[in-house]
Every structure is written in structure tokens, then in C-alpha cells.
Amino acid sequence: MVKCRDVMDVMERIAPKKLAEDWDNPGLLVGNPNDEVRRILVCLDVREETAKRAAEEGFQMIVAHHPVIFRGLKKLRTDLPDGRLLGALLRAGVAVFAAHTNLDSAEGGVNDVLAARIGLDPATIAPLGNADELSESLGRVGKLPAPMEARAFAEQVRKGLGAKNIRFVSGGDRPVKKVGLCSGSGAEFIERAALLGCDAFVTGDVRYHDAQRAAALGIHVIDAGHFATEQPVVEILAKRLIEELGDKVEIVEDDAARDFFEIL
Ligand SMILES: [Zn+2]
Structure with missing residues (x-):
């Protein structure tokens, strides 16, 4: 058994709050830091069924x-x-802690997990930021071990994320070696990735005019979905918490979550 505060302290080491974007709302959002915790459920979204499971x-x-x-x-x-x-x-007396854009940016967080799952060489991963920004920031750039044909890379992304479907925007004939990515909704970074010389950009929630812009910039875009680009962090975060607190508290990964979108 630990206190809620102990979990908050561990999460601060995993995803420091100072890395969160200004508009974000991470931290303990429901509950009392002094409450006792024996079981923790780790998930992407707190849905009604998540709350029901936590209570039951x-x-x-x-x-x-x-x-x-x-x-x-x-x-x-x-x-x-x-x-x-x-x-x-x-x-039900269930506390809720959120690590959002701070977990996106943190080393080993959502973007690094995404980079690993889509096959980028770990030694080449860097923040998708300007050189004068924080070393940790939203998004990453990295390289594939060898150049790939763009649609073959898109299929590698789909498989790596366990996504049923992805959407692909062609940036022309260029093969893919350098890749930019941003988990969740990262279409706003397509242009930055193109200017950094990325051949492809991987994210979710891409809109029509984002695709139009990417095609004009000559960068391939792979929209693997908000859910599929972020859900892989749940398993990794649960493992990190088990490493830190596993001898005192039971930590369970929510592996029942599914994408809200279905392709019919
Ligand atoms: Zn998200």
C-alpha cells in the first residue's frame, strides 16, 4: 500500500509537469493525495466503463x-x-491522475514509444523542436535503418501499431528514410517536419487541408489514428510504474480499450 502522493511523486519523475504545454491540465484531477492506494489502473482515457471497472x-x-x-x-x-x-x-473513491503533454514530451514517453513501434533507429531519435527549445518537446524526428518505399513504410507503421487501418497521403516518389512524428493530433507539425527534411510524418487526426498542404510540401503523411499512436504508451507506463512501485501496490494495464472509430 502507498499514498496517492507517492504515485504522484513517481509520475513527476516519469513525466515532469514542467514539460506540459501551457493549455494542458495534467496532475491529480480527482481525489486526495493522502488517500491510500492498493491498486492502480493505467489507461489512455477515463471512460464510463473505466470508472465502472475501477469501482467494481x-x-x-x-x-x-x-x-x-x-x-x-x-x-x-x-x-x-x-x-x-x-x-x-x-x-467509488477513485482518484484520477493525468500525464498528458508532459508524457508526450518526456523521455521514454508517448512519442518515444511511438518512434520505437514504427521502427525508427533509437540512436537517431531527437525532439521535433528547434535547437533553442527544450531538449524534450512534443514530437520526434528519427531515421529508419534503411530507406523504404513510402507505402511499405506506411504498412510497417500500421502493423507496428496494431492498427486495422491507416490513411496515407503521398508526398510524391521520394523513399522514406527520415521520419517526423507526433502522437495523437500532430498535423500542426507537418510543415516543421518538412522543413527539417523529413520524408514522412506519422500522426493522427489529419484533416483534408493538412493532407493538401503535405502533398504540396512533398512530404508523405501517415495518419494512423489518435488512439493507435497513443495506446502503446499504456503498457510501457504500467511497466514503469511496476518497476517503481510494484512491490507495494498492484498495477494493471487497461488492455480492454478500443478506438472510438470503426471503419465500416
Ligand atoms: Zn491524445
């Missing part, structure tokens, strides 16, 4: 990537989805 299976704490309170809260109406979810968590 005796978890005192959820560690999630996406903040369960994000845009600010003006009411707690339990007839509406946000209030219903928070009400269920409070009734």
Missing part, C-alpha cells in the same frame, strides 16, 4: 494519459456525461 475491481487510483477534466468545469450535473463520470469516480 477495487482500484483506488487511475493513471490516465488524457485529462478527465480538461476544459474547465462549471457544473457537476450527473444527468450529463462529465458529471456522471466524475460522480461515479467520487462515489
